[in-house]
Amino acid sequence: MISHSYLSELFSLDGRVAVVTGGSSGIGRAITGALAQAGASVVIVARKEPELTATVGELTADGCRAAWVSADLSSRDGVRAAAEQAAEAFGEPDILVNSAGVNLRPPMGELGEEVWDATMALNLEAPYLLGQRFGPGMAERGFGRIIHITSQQAHRAFVQSGAYGVSKGALESLARSQAEAWSPHGVTCNTLVPGFVMTPLNARLSSDPEKVAALAARTMVGRNGLPEDFAGAAVFLASRASSFVTGQAIFVDGGFSVH
Numbered sequence: 001m002i003s004h005s006y007l008s009e010l011f012s013l014d015g016r017v018a019v020v021t022g023g024s025s026g027i028g029r030a031i032t033g034a035l036a037q038a039g040a041s042v043v044i045v046a047r048k049e050p051e052l053t054a055t056v057g058e059l060t061a062d063g064c065r066a067a068w069v070s071a072d073l074s075s076r077d078g079v080r081a082a083a084e085q086a087a088e089a090f091g092e093p094d095i096l097v098n099s100a101g102v103n104l105r106p107p108m109g110e111l112g113e114e115v116w117d118a119t120m121a122l123n124l125e126a127p128y129l130l131g132q133r134f135g136p137g138m139a140e141r142g143f144g145r146i147i148h149i150t151s152q153q154a155h156r157a158f159v160q161s162g163a164y165g166v167s168k169g170a171l172e173s174l175a176r177s178q179a180e181a182w183s184p185h186g187v188t189c190n191t192l193v194p195g196f197v198m199t200p201l202n203a204r205l206s207s208d209p210e211k212v213a214a215l216a217a218r219t220m221v222g223r224n225g226l227p228e229d230f231a232g233a234a235v236f237l238a239s240r241a242s243s244f245v246t247g248q249a250i251f252v253d254g255g256f257s258v259h
């Protein structure tokens with residue numbers, strides 16, 4: 001079929017290796033499934049083994065190639081060790097997705113150094129260190145894709161953005177710095193910007209039906225996001241099709257940001 005080979009030429013990830021942090025839950029889990037179904041061998045990195053093994057079990061049962069690394073990405077040593085282990089599974093990655101994140105948002109006046117450090121370590125430093133570990137190799141090989149997951153708070157402050165908003169704003173700047181460095185060598189670096197997506201990350205907010213409905217009303221589509229909403233955008237950004245898209249923040253938010 002002509003359309004199949006055309007689509008495959010644009011979007012297939014056959015032969016690619018992807019590393020997805022936070023790939024065992026929520027948005028990262030959906031992106032992992034999408035990249036694997038599109039042909040990539042995927043290594044997921046997170047802390048909890050039961051969720052990691054369950055995810056890899058589901059993917060392999062579907063005929064996908066997947067492996068897991070259990071690591072705490074909130075320390076520099078943890079990130080370095082995780083990166084080495086991740087590269088052992090299927091080789092050096094062509095695609096890096098940074099989805100692991102922490103969402104601690106005390107009122108600004110009560111924001112202590114511990115919360116600041118924990119937020120910056122996982123949300124900003126881990127993506128930076130993983131980029132330093134894998135980006136140059138991607139550039140040397142002439143193909144690479146780095147995808148970060150940021151937030152509405154990267155663009156505007158609301159509901160106590162605190163350190164979280166700062167980390168996500170900086171992550172978008174990191175994508176631009178990485179794009180500047182490596183795009184000439186075939187490595188694009190972009191961010192996906194969610195609206196409100198019901199996942200374990202925001203369990204407390206998700207349990208308040210009034211707030212959930214109010215957030216849905218702020219979108220144009222009329223509903224909150226689902227992890228599956230990120231599948232198409234992630235495959236696009238990971239594929240050959242997006243080779244001229246770099247340094248960008250792509251909003252997958254049902255129009256939340258423009259309503």
Ligand SMILES: NC(=O)c1ccc[n+]([C@@H]2O[C@H](COP(=O)([O-])OP(=O)(O)OC[C@H]3O[C@@H](n4cnc5c(N)ncnc54)[C@H](OP(=O)(O)O)[C@@H]3O)[C@@H](O)[C@H]2O)c1
Pocket residue numbers: 021022023024025026027028029045046047048049051071072073074098099100101102103122149150151152193194195196197198199200201202
């Ligand atoms: N949900 C939303 O509405 C929303 C909105 C805007 C942005 N985002 C961003 O989207 C990304 C994914 O969020 P999500 O909602 O999908 O969250 P989630 O369902 O809670 O998933 C978070 C993932 O990160 C892993 N993780 C957390 N801390 C870690 C650590 N220290 N080391 C290694 N892995 C760790 C978790 O696994 P373990 O617990 O096993 O480690 C899990 O796999 C985050 O960066 C978040 O800031 C989400």
